[in-house]
Amino acid sequence: xxxxxxxxxxxxxxxxxxxxxxxxxxxxxxxxxxxxxxxxxxxxxxxxxxxxxxxxxxxxxxxxxxxxxxxxxxxxxxxxxxxxxxxxxxxxxxxxxxxxxxxxxxxxxxxxxxxxxxxxxxxxxxxxxxxxxxxxxxxxxxxxxxxxxxxxxxxxxxxxxxxxxxxxxxxxxxxxxxxxxxxxxxxxxxxxxxxxxxxxxxxxxxxxxxxxxxxxxxxxxxxxxxxxxxxxxxxxxxxxxxxxxxxxxxxxxxxxxxxx
Amino acid sequence: xxxxxxxxxxxxxxxxxxxxxxxxxxxxxxxxxxxxxxxxxxxxxxxxxxxxxxxxxxxxxxxxxxxxxxxxxxxxxxxxxxxxxxxxxxxxxxxxxxxxxxxxxxxxxxxxxxxxxxxxxxxxxxxxxxxxxxxxxxxxxxxxxxxxxxxxxxxxxxxxxxxxxxxxxxxxxxxxxxxxxxxxxxxxxxxxxxxxxxxxxxxxxxxxxxxxxxxxxxxxxxxxxxxxxxxxxxxxxxxxxxxxxxxxxxxxxxxxxxxxxxxxxxxxxxxxxxxxxxxxxxxxxxxxxxxxxxxxxxxxxxxxxxxxxxxxxxxxxxx
Numbered sequence: 001x002x003x004x005x006x007x008x009x010x011x012x013x014x015x016x017x018x019x020x021x022x023x024x025x026x027x028x029x030x031x032x033x034x035x036x037x038x039x040x041x042x043x044x045x046x047x048x049x050x051x052x053x054x055x056x057x058x059x060x061x062x063x064x065x066x067x068x069x070x071x072x073x074x075x076x077x078x079x080x081x082x083x084x085x086x087x088x089x090x091x092x093x094x095x096x097x098x099x100x101x102x103x104x105x106x107x108x109x110x111x112x113x114x115x116x117x118x119x120x121x122x123x124x125x126x127x128x129x130x131x132x133x134x135x136x137x138x139x140x141x142x143x144x145x146x147x148x149x150x151x152x153x154x155x156x157x158x159x160x161x162x163x164x165x166x167x168x169x170x171x172x173x174x175x176x177x178x179x180x181x182x183x184x185x186x187x188x189x190x191x192x193x194x195x196x197x198x199x200x201x202x203x204x205x206x207x208x209x210x211x212x213x214x215x216x217x218x219x220x221x222x223x224x225x226x227x228x229x230x231x232x233x234x235x236x237x238x239x240x241x242x243x244x245x246x247x248x249x250x251x252x253x254x255x256x257x258x259x260x
Numbered sequence: 261x262x263x264x265x266x267x268x269x270x271x272x273x274x275x276x277x278x279x280x281x282x283x284x285x286x287x288x289x290x291x292x293x294x295x296x297x298x299x300x301x302x303x304x305x306x307x308x309x310x311x312x313x314x315x316x317x318x319x320x321x322x323x324x325x326x327x328x329x330x331x332x333x334x335x336x337x338x339x340x341x342x343x344x345x346x347x348x349x350x351x352x353x354x355x356x357x358x359x360x361x362x363x364x365x366x367x368x369x370x371x372x373x374x375x376x377x378x379x380x381x382x383x384x385x386x387x388x389x390x391x392x393x394x395x396x397x398x399x400x401x402x403x404x405x406x407x408x409x410x411x412x413x414x415x416x417x418x419x420x421x422x423x424x425x426x427x428x429x430x431x432x433x434x435x436x437x438x439x440x441x442x443x444x445x446x447x448x449x450x451x452x453x454x455x456x457x458x459x460x461x462x463x464x465x466x467x468x469x470x471x472x473x474x475x476x477x478x479x480x481x482x483x484x485x486x487x488x489x490x491x492x493x494x495x496x497x498x499x500x501x502x503x504x505x506x507x508x509x510x511x512x513x514x515x516x517x518x519x520x521x522x523x524x525x526x527x528x529x530x531x532x533x534x535x536x537x538x539x540x541x542x543x544x545x546x547x548x549x550x551x552x553x554x555x556x557x558x559x560x561x562x563x564x565x566x567x568x569x570x571x572x573x574x575x576x577x578x579x
Contacts, residue, residue, distance in 0.1 A: 055528045061466075061554035067527035109526040141398055165565035169524030179524035183565055228561065230526050 024048060028135050030119040032087040040083055040093075040123060045130045051075045052134025054122050063114050063144030065224045068094075070122040070134070071107035073232075078127040079106040088118035089222055090145055090192060096218040102234075104206065104214040105177055109230035113144035113190070113222045149225045151187035152196055160185045164253035168239060177232035180206075182241045184251060190221040201245045206231055209238035281334055281403055283311045285342040290496055291448040291488055293318050293426070295346065297339065301461040301494060301543035304331075304362070309403035310396060311335065313362040316452055316490055317343060318445070320424020323352035326373070327443055327452050328492075329366030331396060333407040336366025353423060355430075356412055357441045357454035357492065359384035360467075361392040367410035377412035378432055380439035384467075385411055416441065431481075435474030436492075437467040442481065449487030456481060459494030459502035460541055462548035463509060465555045471514045478507050505542070512536050513549075517557055521564035527557050 026033035027048055037046070055069040072079055082097040099106045106124065114120075121135035151157035166182040184201070191198030204217040215231065233239065240254040287295040299313040310331030318325040324343055329336050343351060356364040356377040364385060367375055377385070389409035397404045421428040431442040436455040443452040455464070456477050468474055482503060489503060490496045520530040531550045539545055 057528065057531055057550050057554070059550075061551045065554065065558070067531075067554075069526055069528045109528065111527070141395060165562070167524070167565050172523070181524055181561070181565060183562065228558075230524075 028119045028137055030087045032092075032119075036085065036087060036092060040085065041131050044125075046123070046133055047130065049075070049132040049134065052122050052124050052132050054120060054134045054136045056120055056136045056138045058139060060114050060138055060140035060144070063140045064147055064149075065111045066114050066138065066140075066144070067109070067111050068120055069107070069109040069230075071105065072122065072124040072132070072134075073105050073107060075106075075124060075126065075132055079124055080127055081125040082106060082108075083123040083125075084108075084121070085123075086112065086114055086118045086120045086222065089113070089115050091190060091220055091222050093220045094120075094222050095220065098216040099214075100216060101208075101212070101214040103208070103236055104234075105232035107232050108217075109228075111224040111228060113147075113224055114138060114140045115145040116140055145190050145222060146192045148193045148196060149187040149189055151225060152189065152193070157185055157187055162186065162243075162249060162251035164241070164243075164251055166239075166241060166253050166255040168233075168236075168255040168257050170257065177234050178236065178257065180231045180233055180239050180241075180255060181228065182230075182253065182255075183226060183228045184243060185226055186245065188221060188223055188225045188227065199245065199247060201227065201243050203244040204229070205242045207240045207242065208236050209240075211240075214239075281309065283309060283330075283335055283338050285311075285335075285338050287317070287342055287346060290316075290490070291445075291450045293320050293424070294445065294448055294450050295319060295343075296490060296496065297342065298495065299362075299493060303544060303547060304396065304399040306399075306401045306403070308400070309335070310362055310365075310400045312493065314490060314492055314494075314496075315339060315366075316450075317351075318424060318426060319343070319347040319349065320426065321349070322424035323349045325353045325355070325423050325426075325428075326351055326370065327355050328357050328363045328454075329354060329370060331362040331365050331400070332404045333366065333368045334403055334405070336369025339366060340369045355416075355441060355443065356381060356385070357443075357452075358437045358439060359388065359392075360437065360455065361389075361396045363455070363492070364389075365393055365396065365404075365407050365409070367412075368406075368408065371410070374414055375410070375412040376414050376416050378439045378441055379415045379417075381437075381441065382412050382415065384437065384439060385409060431484075433477040433480070434469055435477035436463075438469050440477070444484060444486065449485070451481070451484060451486035451489045453481060453489055453491055453503070455492035457489065457491040457502050457506045458509075459491040459497060459505060460543060461494040462539070462542050462544045463493075463506060464548060465513075465552045468555070471510050471556070475507060475510055478503060478510075505539075509539060509542070512539075513552060513556075517553070517560040518564075521557070521560040524564075527553055527561075530557055 051074040053071040060066045084094040085092045117139045124132040163185045169179040189196050189199040200221040206215045238256045242252040244250045287297050290296045297315040316327045351373045354370045354373045354375040359381050427446040429444040433440045491502045531553045
């Protein structure tokens with residue numbers, strides 16, 4: 001009997017570990033968790049993991065422009081895909097990332113609209129078929145998705161649609177990534193405002209100087225008006241970001257290292 | 261049973277809301293005829309009912325002149341009662357310094373006085389007032405009951421305003437919200453700076469037309485001779501220290517946002533920036549930095565993406 005105890009303890013410990021990780025209930029206690037898990041992850045294996053970093057301010061000062069950073073670098077596993085969503089938005093999906101090269105970090109910074117206080121999540125699909133989940137709660141007075149874009153009241157965007165700016169910022173030290181930032185003029189209309197149809201950028205591709213894709217992205221209307229996308233890259237001389245909206249308009253711009 | 265339920269109700273409700281929504285307003289004499297009701301150095305909460313703002317009144321033989329009316333109808337009514345404990349003269353003139361809700365939503369309690377504001381302040385109140393009041397309901401709750409936007413009656417077009425033996429100067433500025441009033445009492449030397457000056461409480465930037473515009477206003481105020489400066493938030497000061505703190509903070513904020521954008525930092529990274537130890541005693545520093553990054557950082561980012569840094573860059577970043 002005594003000899004069995006260590007094995008029993010080990011089994012108990014293992015099952016506790018599993019209860020907190022794989023198949024566990026939502027540590028953020030969101031009412032939408034079960035529904036969205038089924039929708040986005042199906043019956044796949046998943047676990048909550050703090051190494052999937054989701055960064056948000058504690059409150060949404062402007063619910064139409066909430067800064068979100070997601071970063072799966074600390075997982076240190078090959079990443080197939082990253083899903084980003086907000087549990088309590090009328091349109092939950094924000095973006096899906098497909099990192100295609102080790103010269104780009106499995107990470108993205110952007111700004112999103114939130115309709116009310118919500119959990120924002122990143123689900124990272126590793127090469128072994130397991131989803132690793134990170135998330136964070138944000139407080140908000142609300143209204144970000146059903147507020148008309150500023151562009152809806154201002155004809156400026158019509159003559160500037162798709163204008164892009166970008167810059168490749170050098171790393172502060174050799175072991176740190178380069179930061180590539182891109183901004184594009186686009187209303188990113190959600191279709192949830194009366195009389196303003198859905199109009200948003202739905203595809204993006206980050207390429208190097210040889211047109212090799214470093215990352216592919218699928219975007220949804222909760223990405224904020226005039227999107228600002230930030231990537232972390234390593235050892236690239238030139239980058240190009242290509243975009244296409246749901247009306248078929250294509251936009252692109254390039255940035256180069258040490259150009260300034 | 262009923263008594264027991266009542267007791268539970270009292271125990272639950274009283275600690276949460278204070279004794280029956282009592283703001284506990286106690287005016288303090290700061291100069292001849294001049295009384296200050298000082299707000300808490302806090303953010304809006306159900307605990308403080310929005311009493312985070314300074315309100316000043318002049319109690320003269322001709323009646324009372326009031327500068328700002330507070331965040332709610334209840335506040336206005338309690339302010340009126342507090343004034344009544346000091347003088348039996350009526351409130352004759354009310355000034356709304358600017359269109360932020362904590363400064364004018366007490367207007368309803370002064371319906372029989374003439375309410376004055378800069379023309380652009382009145383326009384902003386008419387446009388945004390209901391939304392601002394609704395937002396404040398969400399933040400402080402039932403303290404707001406019965407509060408509605410009461411617009412000013414008269415536009416300030418003049419610079420001189422003499423009342424009750426006080427020579428007053430009305431100063432039209434822009435830095436905080438695009439239309440901001442300061443008032444100098446030349447008789448007592450008291451300068452009511454409104455929200456152009458914050459003291460020991462981090463300043464707020466949701467409608468500022470730009471840090472450069474705000475700094476220009478401070479330069480103008482600095483040249484005015486005064487004996488006591490009353491900021492919109494925080495304690496009064498007998499010297500320039502409140503004004504200097506506001507200016508230093510604005511310069512620090514401008515530089516932080518510019519350098520962050522030039523280094524390619526994201527908004528979340530800028531919000532996490534190290535705070536300057538010079539402002540250690542300033543309340544709500546992190547909270548207001550997060551808000552200010554949200555308000556102001558996009559224009560700094562855009563500049564960092566479009567124009568390379570050069571000698572003219574600093575100046576442009578201000579405007």
